[in-house]
Amino acid sequence: MKFFIAIIFILGFSSQNVAQNIKEQKQVVDSLYKEDQFYAGVTYNLLANKPKNMNQNGFSLGFHIGYIKDIPINKRRNIALALGLGYSSNSYNQNLLISEQSSTTNYSILNDNSFSKNKFSNHLIEIPFEFRWRTSTPTDYNFWRIYTGFKVGYIFSNSVKYKGELGDFKLKSVDDFNKFxxxxxxxxxxxxxxxxxxxxxxxxxxxxxxxxxxTIDMNAVKIGLMFYFL
Incomplete structure (x- = not known):
């Protein structure tokens, strides 16, 4: 995960220089330009609507990368729709113990002092859809953007890791996680x-x-930084 974060920040700092070099090399203005068709991001993952006495601890990270097709819908090309495909990896450190006994999945709240690691993780294939507004022009690579949208993800892998007074164990493919x-x-x-x-x-x-x-009705909230590239 640290490797992924380092890559994202390197890309973030270098993208401005790359865009500037492309701008300097272009001799002809592209009137049919498109923007921001690759993305990479890092987020801090929160859990909303948690059960009573459930708390998050440590740093829960998310890593996101993908391609999104920019589809301008006006002549100036600063308003667009976008549809893409991406990958997302997420972890959630907290005190909800997920364990299995006799093929039954059990849930309980842990004492914060009784474990050194307790987290669940998931990996998703995602399809983002965005409505995009920006102040870009064919020759301006530094611009404001507001992108709102909707994202659907499919969890193709999940796992639970625990280390504490109950021992060490890892669960894979827990059926109780919503696939979508x-x-x-x-x-x-x-x-x-x-x-x-x-x-x-x-x-x-x-x-x-x-x-x-x-029922455990908690849902995910992710807050972080997103980097867009040509």
Whole structure:
């Protein structure tokens, strides 16, 4: 994960220089230009609507990368739609113990002093859709942008890791995680740096996941930085 973060920030700092070099090399203005067709980002992952006494601890990270097709819809080409395909890796450090016994998945709240590691992770294939507004021109690579949208993701892999008083164990492919995740997105920024927010509209776990006979209705919220490239 640290390697991914380093790559993202290197790309973020270098993208402005690359865009400037391309600008200097172009002799003919491209009146049919497109913008921001590759993206990479890093987020801090939160859990909303958590059960009582459930807390997050440590630093829960998300890494996101993909390609998104820019489709301008006006003559100036500063308003566009976009549809893409991406990959997302996420971890959530918290005190909700997910364990299995006799093929049954159990949930309980841990004492914060009883473990050194307790997290679940997932990997998704995502399809983002965006409505885009920006102040770009065919020759200006430094511009403001506001991109709002909707994202659908499919969890193709999930895992749980625990290390503490109960021992060490790892679970893979826990059935109670909702395979499909979807939510609203917003990216706002200038030039390289863009604040990115994702709010999931459905629960992370399905109705089979219960704590004290109540369903666990928590959903994901991701806040971080998104970098866009040509």
């Amino acid at each position: 995740q979807y939510g609203l997105t917003l990216s706002v920024g200038y030039n390289t740096w863009n604040l990115h927010v994702y709010y999931a509209l459905n629960n992370m776990l399905n109705d089979n996941a219960t704590l004290n006979n109540a």
